[in-house]
Amino acid sequence: xxxxxxxxxxxxxxxxxxxxxxxxxxxxxxxxxxxxxxxxxxxxxxxxxxxxxxxxxxxxxxxxxxxxxxxxxxxxxxxxxxxxxxxxxxxxxxxxxxxxxxxxxxxxxxxxxxxxxxxxxxxxxxxxxxxxxxxxxxxxxxxxxxxxxxxxxxxxxxxxxxxxxxxxxxxxxxxxxxxxxxxxxxxxxxxxxxxxxxxxxxxxxxxxxxxxxxxxxxxxxxxxxxxxxxxxxxxxxxxxxxxxxxxxxxxxxxxxxxxxxxxxxxxxxxxxxxxxxxxxxxxxxxxxxxxxxxxxxxxxxxxxxxxxxxxxxxxxxxxxxxxxxxxxxxxxxxxxxxxxxxxxxxxxxxxxxxxxxxxxxxxxxxx
Numbered sequence: 159x160x161x162x163x164x165x166x167x168x169x170x171x172x173x174x175x176x177x178x179x180x181x182x183x184x185x186x187x188x189x190x191x192x193x194x195x196x197x198x199x200x201x202x203x204x205x206x207x208x209x210x211x212x213x214x215x216x217x218x219x220x221x222x223x224x225x226x227x228x229x230x231x232x233x234x235x236x237x238x239x240x241x242x243x244x245x246x247x248x249x250x251x252x253x254x255x256x257x258x259x260x261x262x263x264x265x266x267x268x269x270x271x272x273x274x275x276x277x278x279x280x281x282x283x284x285x286x287x288x289x290x291x292x293x294x295x296x297x298x299x300x301x302x303x304x305x306x307x308x309x310x311x312x313x314x315x316x317x318x319x320x321x322x323x324x325x326x327x328x329x330x331x332x333x334x335x336x337x338x339x340x341x342x343x344x345x346x347x348x349x350x351x352x353x354x355x356x357x358x359x360x361x362x363x364x365x366x367x368x369x370x371x372x373x374x375x376x377x378x379x380x381x382x383x384x385x386x387x388x389x390x391x392x393x394x395x396x397x398x399x400x401x402x403x404x405x406x407x408x409x410x411x412x413x414x415x416x417x418x419x420x421x422x423x424x425x426x427x428x429x430x431x432x433x434x435x436x437x438x439x440x441x442x443x444x445x446x447x448x449x450x451x452x453x454x455x456x457x458x459x460x461x462x463x464x465x466x467x468x469x470x471x472x473x474x475x476x477x478x479x480x481x482x483x484x485x486x487x488x489x490x491x492x493x494x495x496x497x498x499x500x501x502x503x504x505x506x507x508x509x510x511x512x513x514x515x516x517x518x519x520x521x522x523x524x525x
Contacts, residue, residue: 182211189222201226217252221263224249228270231277236288239281246274293363304352315341386495388519394418394432400497400517402487404442404450412452413439414483416501416515422474425461434460436481436501447489452499454483479504485515495519 185208192201205223209215227245235242249271253264278284318337322330383404390398395416404410420433436458442450458481465472485499497519500512 182208185211186219186222189219189226193222193226196229198226198229202230217255217261217263220248220252221267224252224267224270228274231274235277236284236291239278239284242274242277242284243279243281246271249274311341311344383523384489384521385523386519386521388495388497388517390414390416390497390515390517392416392501392513392515394513395434395436395501395515398515398517400519402442402450402452402495402497402519404444408444410442410444410450411439412442412454412487413437414454420461422461425474426463426472428463431463434458434503438481438483438501440483442487449489450487452483452485452487452497454481456481458503480506483515487519489521493521495521 185204189201189204189208192198192204201222205219205226208219209223212219224245227241227248231237231242231245249267252267253271278287315337319334322333325333385401385403387399387401390400392398395418397419398414398416400412400414402410402412404412415437417435418433420430424430425433436456438454438456440452440454442452445451458479459476460479461474461476463472464475481501481503482505483499483501485497487495487497489495496517498514498516501515502512503510
C-alpha cells in the first residue's frame with residue numbers, strides 16, 4: 159500500500175513540474191513574439207507573468223525583459239525614472255553572472271547597459287533634464303507659432319496687394335500706405351507685448367527654479383542617512399556596543415550587545431552574583447530630525463551557581479531568556495548622540511524590574 163501511495167505522489171509531482179515547464183515556455187514564446195512585432199509593453203507583461211513559473215530564471219527570459227524595457231525607454235527616455243534605473247540594475251546583474259558571458263545575449267546586454275548609463279543616474283538630475291526638455295519643446299512651439307503668425311500676416315498682405323493691383327494708382331498707393339502703417343503699428347505693439355511677456359515669464363521661471371532647488375536642498379538635508387557606533391551600559395551589563403543606522407526613511411535599524419564580563423570564580427565565591435550577557439536588535443522610528451525611538455528583541459544569558467547536595471560540589475551553569483528593549487536616541491550634534499532606555503528579561507513570562515541602559519555614540523556618516 160505504501161508503494162502505491164509513493165508512486166502516486168511521485169507521478170503527481172512529475173506532472174505538476176511538467177505542466178509548470180510547459181506553461182512558462184508558452185508565456186516566454188508569447189513574449190518573444192510580441193517583442194519581434196515591436197509590441198514592447200506586451201512583451202514585458204508576458205515576461206513578468208513567465209518569471210515566477212521558473213525555479214531559476216534562464217538568460218533568454220531576462221534578455222527579452224531587458225531588451226523590451228530598453229526599447230520602451232528609447233521611445234521616451236524621460237517618461238519614468240524608476241523604469242530607467244530598474245532596467246540599468248537588471249542589465250548590470252545579468253552581466254555580473256559568470257554564466258551569461260558564455261551565451262549569445264551577453265554582447266547585446268552590454269550594449270544596452272552602456273546606452274542606459276548615458277542617461278542621468280539620479281532622480282534629481284533626471285527631473286531637471288526632463289524639465290529642460292519640456293521647456294525647450296515649449297520654446298520651439300512658441301517659435302513655430304510666431305513664424306506661423308508672421309506667415310499669415312505676410313499672406314494676408316500679399317492677398318490685399320493682389321486684389322488692389324488693378325485699382326487706380328492713387329487709391330492703390332494710399333491703400334498700401336495704410337496697410338504698411340497698420341502692419342508697422344501692429345508689429346511694434348506685438349514686439350513690445352512679446353518682450354514684456356517674455357520678461358515676465360523669465361522672471362517667473364527663474365523664481366520657480368530657485369524655489370524648486372531650495373526645496374530639493376532642504377529635502378536632501380532632512381533625508382540624509384546616518385550611521386553611528388558607540389557604547390551602551392546598564393546597571394548589570396556595564397560593557398556594551400551599539401550600532402544604529404537610519405535617517406532617510408521613517409524606519410531604520412539598531413543592534414546592541416551588552417555584557418557584565420563577570421568571571422565564573424566571582425559567581426562561585428558569591429562575590430558578584432548579578433550578571434548577564436545579551437544581544438538585541440530591531441527597528442528605530444524617526445520621531446523628528448534629532449530624535450529616534452528604538453525597539454529591540456533578542457537573546458540573553460546569565461550564569462548561576464548550581465549546587466549538588468549529593469556530591470557536595472558547586473558549578474556554574476547558564477540559562478537563557480528573551481530580551482526586549484525600548485529607548486530613545488537623541489542626536490546632540492553632527493558627531494555625538496546619546497541614547498537611553500530600559501531592557502526587560504522574559505517579558506513574555508512576567509513583568510520584572512527592567513535594567514536601565516544608557517550610552518554615547520559617534521556618527522560614522524551623515525554628519
